[in-house]
Amino acid sequence: MHSEPAVSAHQTTALLTDQYELTMVDAALRAGTHERQCVFEAFTRRLPGARRYGIVAGTGRLLSLIERFRFGDAELTWLSENRIVTPPTLDWLADYRFSGSIHGYREGEVYFPGSPLLVVESGFAEGVILETLILSVLNYDCSVATAAARMVHAAGDRPLAEMGSRRTGESSAVAAARAAYIAGFSATSNLEAGRTWGVPTMGTAAHSFTLLHDTEEEAFRAQVDALGVGTTLLVDTYDVHTAVETAVRVAGPQLGAVRIDSGDLPELVAAVRTQLDSLGATGTKITVTNDLDEFTIASLRAVPVDSYGVGTSVVTGSGSPAAGMVYKLVARQGADGEWVSVAKKSSGKATPGGRKWPVRLLNESGIATEEHIRIEGNDSQGRSLHVDLMTDGVADDRYVGIAGTALAREHRKAAIAELPADAFRLSRGDPALSTTYS
């Protein structure tokens, strides 16, 4: 006998939380300050890796996770036995369901330093308790989507598949596949992402399949028998050119694709293209999957690659695995019911307080010129960036589930199309738009 794995415990998301969120509720409850109306804001102070823009991802996942943020008997018993909070707080947690409102940037939207990605309005205790979950989701998913968007631009018209499930935690892998898809990837290897989020899935065979068989030819024949001549054969287990010859012999010139997972790609890909053409397999595509990132993808622009598979770099945010999101109290009611803008003053971490209304200012050609944020009043010109994501604790159906994921992918296209050309440079630099306040 041994305990159940963590996955079963995750049916409720309530303990995916830092202890201090609960001890703050405990202390506020005792002080009678827990129901003061508050505005919390999720934003980043800078773009990681000196990137020029970020892509919002995670919101659609998050809204569903917030709806399941409930303390059941098992959670309450554990909190009680471990004396994390006092009995009045246990009673409060037992009744907890988020009943406030969440406004924010649409998933797939572009963001910049200071962009108020998510604005949570609720009583203090109701809103503070969601901090850890909100940041876990936004920090990871935005990191992946932001890296993925750079790869999508570098790849131009060639499709990208996300294949990095094995290089990140097993549940993060599902989120990564979804975030990369929102950012413009075409498919994923991850089956759960296919089932849960409607991301198209792909994949055929690994080196182990070739090694299982007594000859490469036997392996190719087994794969073509099962998956048809339109399959992708992996040609670098032994000698690439021998494998390409064998592949076309076994599958015929209608072979769908060959995959190359190692070697000096520019030379090798060009040689394989020539070889395929000489064998009459002019329609057979070449896909490469060897430790790619946005820079190697860009370097392959002149090489006859047809598609890319990206692993480690996309699921780990290509050097920036967390997006730097923070969740701050920016306004609250005082004991007298008056609203007060608040902000901490710690050195290097000062942030503007107050409820914010962001707009993207565009020039006459529809190109974005500024991220403008009005504090305490929504009357700016430009494209308004906030939508109602959750009202009285209920998520807007349009933004969740499979449909929400597809919508986010569409929205990203429109948002990216507004960016100035400078935004797409891969080198480190300033944000493509300045964030201004009034």
Add this chain to the structure above:
Amino acid sequence: MHSEPAVSAHQTTALLTDQYELTMVDAALRAGTHERQCVFEAFTRRLPGARRYGIVAGTGRLLSLIERFRFGDAELTWLSENRIVTPPTLDWLADYRFSGSIHGYREGEVYFPGSPLLVVESGFAEGVILETLILSVLNYDCSVATAAARMVHAAGDRPLAEMGSRRTGESSAVAAARAAYIAGFSATSNLEAGRTWGVPTMGTAAHSFTLLHDTEEEAFRAQVDALGVGTTLLVDTYDVHTAVETAVRVAGPQLGAVRIDSGDLPELVAAVRTQLDSLGATGTKITVTNDLDEFTIASLRAVPVDSYGVGTSVVTGSGSPAAGMVYKLVARQGADGEWVSVAKKSSGKATPGGRKWPVRLLNESGIATEEHIRIEGNDSQGRSLHVDLMTDGVADDRYVGIAGTALAREHRKAAIAELPADAFRLSRGDPALSTTYS
């Protein structure tokens, strides 16, 4: 109405899998090669970030996840509707449960390039299908544990708390807390890690709690009322020295600790220590939590810090968020039943084939001198590194759950104690032990 979030789908782990694992099963089934007995091995070709040793973590989680790797009606329906595999494969998947054996390094063990961390022995289809799940868990958890171990060494006798849940995916956060604990951290902020894995939890309050109240004094008083004078007060929301004075006035000189989350730490900590002492709070501890990693922790050795809280750097593997683990077929039976060692020959990725028996050679002082790996025969001197983790599909109870996590933490101490002093240098360098084969 909208679809359920991903968490519910994760009750079975079977779709946390790359599609090609299933299409390989499909093709092997059709070719009649799916039951060939195989040996798969998980290992890394190099230590990420030019580290000098790695720490095994994830195994205890993984064994439970493998036991739950089952295809239920919902999974089979989805696979069928999306034509991922053919009907005979659906039947095979419906009956799937892993029935093979897994040997491997104990969790908490030290590893090096080439160390055969996990050896899976089963029929081809049974073993290949676990590849993605095995690598997701090992790549993330080993990355965190390896980074954490360096921080533990840098901190010396001072305790470290893992506080990075918000900087990684919400489920990875639980795994990270567990991996850091195995590597020697003392506690975590993550409540689910406390419940599921028995990691001690900690945490008191954030800046938002101070900002909620009309004055800092009111906030401190509310916290001390609820949590007692032994609590930790966060003193950098406004002015640190004013806050320290207020904290001691409110809680008395028995105040447990103050936390500093920003600023120039060496100077600030020294000044706060002097101030606390002058206020009679000589027993009040100082904890710091401002973007720490192994290098900043080492730089604070001469500063009167009492404990550290580490966030982003530990949960993202301090620059190396994936451990570089791969899962390879290394031996199999042929059509004639004879065993064959196999290895792919791709450039730069060649690996020794065959079933391996690793031992750590020690000198007369008990210090490790070599990672020695015998291929096809276990008769070396030295400390044998493989244990039976799973037999006929059943995990050894000692290595799973809360007890397994505690055991791993103990084992790490013993394994670390064998390492030569050079292993603990923070600079980039060669592995502390060479891996040899015979």
